[in-house]
Amino acid sequence: MTRQEILDELKKVIAPYTTNKELLAGLTEETDLIKDLKINSANLVDIIIDAEAKYNIEIDYDSADKMINVGTCLDVITEKINERE
Amino acid sequence: MNSAGNDIVSLTATNVTRTKSPEFYSKIISPAEKALFDTLDHEVLPFDRFVWLLWSVKESAYKYLHRLNANIVFTPVKFEVRAIGIPQGYCFSGSGFGEFTDKGFNSLAAFNAEVFFSGKKLFAKVVIHQEFVSSVVNHTDSFDGIYWGIKQIADTSHACQSAAVREFILAKLGEISGLDGLSIYKNENDVPVLLNNGELLQTPISLSHHERWIAYSFQSPLTTGN
Numbered sequence: 001m002t003r004q005e006i007l008d009e010l011k012k013v014i015a016p017y018t019t020n021k022e023l024l025a026g027l028t029e030e031t032d033l034i035k036d037l038k039i040n041s042a043n044l045v046d047i048i049i050d051a052e053a054k055y056n057i058e059i060d061y062d063s064a065d066k067m068i069n070v071g072t073c074l075d076v077i078t079e080k081i082n083e084r085e
Numbered sequence: 086m087n088s089a090g091n092d093i094v095s096l097t098a099t100n101v102t103r104t105k106s107p108e109f110y111s112k113i114i115s116p117a118e119k120a121l122f123d124t125l126d127h128e129v130l131p132f133d134r135f136v137w138l139l140w141s142v143k144e145s146a147y148k149y150l151h152r153l154n155a156n157i158v159f160t161p162v163k164f165e166v167r168a169i170g171i172p173q174g175y176c177f178s179g180s181g182f183g184e185f186t187d188k189g190f191n192s193l194a195a196f197n198a199e200v201f202f203s204g205k206k207l208f209a210k211v212v213i214h215q216e217f218v219s220s221v222v223n224h225t226d227s228f229d230g231i232y233w234g235i236k237q238i239a240d241t242s243h244a245c246q247s248a249a250v251r252e253f254i255l256a257k258l259g260e261i262s263g264l265d266g267l268s269i270y271k272n273e274n275d276v277p278v279l280l281n282n283g284e285l286l287q288t289p290i291s292l293s294h295h296e297r298w299i300a301y302s303f304q305s306p307l308t309t310g311n
Contacts, residue, residue, distance in 0.1 A: 019242065019243065020243075035275065038243040040098075040295055041144060041159070042094055042098075042099070042137075042140065042144075042295060045109060045112045045113060045161075046100075046103070046109075048112060049103075049108055049109055049112070052108070061112075061160050061162055061163070062160075064112070064160070065158045065159075065160050
């Protein structure tokens, strides 16, 4: 998958957990999940679980720690997809 | 070690089936904590509420420690809850909770918990209601000097939650201090700090909101930065 393809799918993963649909449509690598998208911290585990299912990967604790903004989410997902392949 | 940490989870916003699935709860609780659950009365504390109790205590502990050390990252399984005390005669509360404020935890049945992170031990008080789990942590097992509040709100937009919880805590802070220039802003580490007419106060505060519920905690007395 290209980074853009991963991003397109990531938007679908994040969508149920943010009410800021306008910002979701215009995500950048710097968009912060909590500060910008106002995602409740209790939903971050949901996003990790959903991402694992979406990309058929496993995200360990240390990798999950890095998933603060869209760019770091893409980095972790890309890394895990590459490990799988 | 003067800080503040609280959290509230709206149970109506959680998915009970998902909460009970190993792929979900294993991101939050450790095998040792799962073993701790096996020792508890499951009638009083079913597994889904146990998971969210632990989440809330861990988040509160993270907030408490993050205020003191901004480098700390919130990894739930690295915050370990080693003890939970169920209040004597605890009866699950299902209604009539619109707003509650108090100092200490002497007038409401609260669960006790002990949580460890990187060699540090913190204590927690947890209030469980049909619609929420809310926790407050402290570095000692005395909560007599801690003010806390929980309130239900109508508008669940983030902007309204944020404004409502600030209004809620400032009303209490103003009431007990007599100060009329109080305001809150978030510092460079995303930690809420208290000002009076622009002067930094050293009173640590903690704010939380989730869906229709907002909560705060802070430690008295109010002191200035000088």
